[in-house]
Amino acid sequence: MKKVLTIAGSDCSGGAGIQADLKTIMAHGCYGMSVITALTAQNTTGVYGIEECTTAFVKNQMDCVFTDIPPDSVKIGMVASKDIIETIAEGLKKYQPKHMVVDPVMVATSGSLLLEESAMTALCSRLLPLATVITPNLYEAALLSDMTIQTTDDMMKAAKKISEMVNGSILIKGGHLEEHANDLLYSDGQYYWIEGHRVDNANTHGTGCTLSSAIASNLALGYSLEECVRRSKSFITGAIEDQMDLGKGRGPLNHCYQIIQAMNK
Numbered sequence: 001m002k003k004v005l006t007i008a009g010s011d012c013s014g015g016a017g018i019q020a021d022l023k024t025i026m027a028h029g030c031y032g033m034s035v036i037t038a039l040t041a042q043n044t045t046g047v048y049g050i051e052e053c054t055t056a057f058v059k060n061q062m063d064c065v066f067t068d069i070p071p072d073s074v075k076i077g078m079v080a081s082k083d084i085i086e087t088i089a090e091g092l093k094k095y096q097p098k099h100m101v102v103d104p105v106m107v108a109t110s111g112s113l114l115l116e117e118s119a120m121t122a123l124c125s126r127l128l129p130l131a132t133v134i135t136p137n138l139y140e141a142a143l144l145s146d147m148t149i150q151t152t153d154d155m156m157k158a159a160k161k162i163s164e165m166v167n168g169s170i171l172i173k174g175g176h177l178e179e180h181a182n183d184l185l186y187s188d189g190q191y192y193w194i195e196g197h198r199v200d201n202a203n204t205h206g207t208g209c210t211l212s213s214a215i216a217s218n219l220a221l222g223y224s225l226e227e228c229v230r231r232s233k234s235f236i237t238g239a240i241e242d243q244m245d246l247g248k249g250r251g252p253l254n255h256c257y258q259i260i261q262a263m264n265k
Contacts, residue, residue, distance in 0.1 A: 002030045002220035005065055005097075006213055007088055008077030009038040009050075015252030016042075016206030021075060021213035023255035027235070028217035033071060035061040037084055044205055044247030052080060055087040062091040072220035073099035075213045076131075080115065082122040089126040099219040100168075102131040103212035107139035124165060133169040133187075133225060135212045136162075141172045152182070152193075159186035169225055173211070185229050192226050194233050199240045203251035210253055211236050 004025045011017035018034045025032035037058055041049035053061075065071065074097045079085045092100065104123060106115050115123065124144070128134055142149045144165070145158035152174075159170045169187035174180065174196075181196040214232035223231065239253035246252060254260070 002073075002217075003033065003069055003071045004030045004213070004216050004220050005033045005035065005071035005074045006077065006216070007035040007037060007062075007074065007079070008209065009040055009080070010036050011040055011042055011206070013043040013247070013252075015044065015247075016209045017078060020206040020209040020252070020255060021077070024210050024213040024235075025217050027255055027258060028214065028221065030072075030217045030220055031069075033065050033069060035065060035088075037079055037088075044249035044251050046249070050080070052084065055083045058084055058087050059091060062088070062095075066091070066095040066097075070095070071097055073097065073101065073132075073216040075101045075103065075216035076127065077103045077209055077212065078105045079123065079127070080119065082116075082118040085119060085122040085127055089122075089130060092127075092130050099132045099216065100130055101212045101216040101219065102127055102134045103208055104128065104134055104136050104140050104144070105208070106143060107137065128166050131166060131168045132219065133171055133185075133215065133229075134162075134166060135171045135173060135208070135215070137173045137208060141170075152184070155184045156186075156191055159184055159191070162186075171215075171229055173208070183229070183233060185226060187225055192229075194229050196233055196237060199237065201240050201243055203243075203245055203253070204240060205250045205252045207236060207240070207253065210239065210255065 006021035009017045022032040039051045141158045145161040172184045174182045181198050183194040185192040215228050218228035242254040242257040244254035
């Protein structure tokens, strides 16, 4: 069985973060493990508290995983402080996992910044260059490229510009575009458009976490990066199309929709 490690924050309501990652990893037939960077008190209506783990405890978790059950791929999500980012980067350099997917959680869906400047600098200089692929949304891609992104041409220019600061590939998620929901993968100087259609469902809490952990799972399974992204895009579309409706706010996806469909056949 392929092993996938997620390094991210916990979502006690189960829709995003570590919980969404582990559900996604399991849905892909892989063995999921976690290094928790922060505990959050949140639900479908918002985030009501954050308690960061110490750097020593983050390092301890990483050492426990890598020295016993080395992962085939790693997904990195919420990393809220400069010190934690540097601790994770040092651990990744030490253990050298084959595949790393970094979801640069820097900007909320509302457009507000989630990281302080020191953490942003550390993320860009220490963590992003280690990634096999990074998965910014449009707001994050705009921040990384220092440009406004409103069209597909803008996405292409931004991807090329971001490639100058990373060694791996860039997947810019187009979910916030008005005209469509296509994503752009820029890899080894080539552009690949991963087409998607909008689903009439407001319950999309945890989509970024789910997509990045799906890509990490597919990388562990041995697919090419382009195929990983296409399979992951299909998975997340199906999870939204399931129309699960939980909570009083923007609810989560159904990460287990394929398992349920198979059980009901």
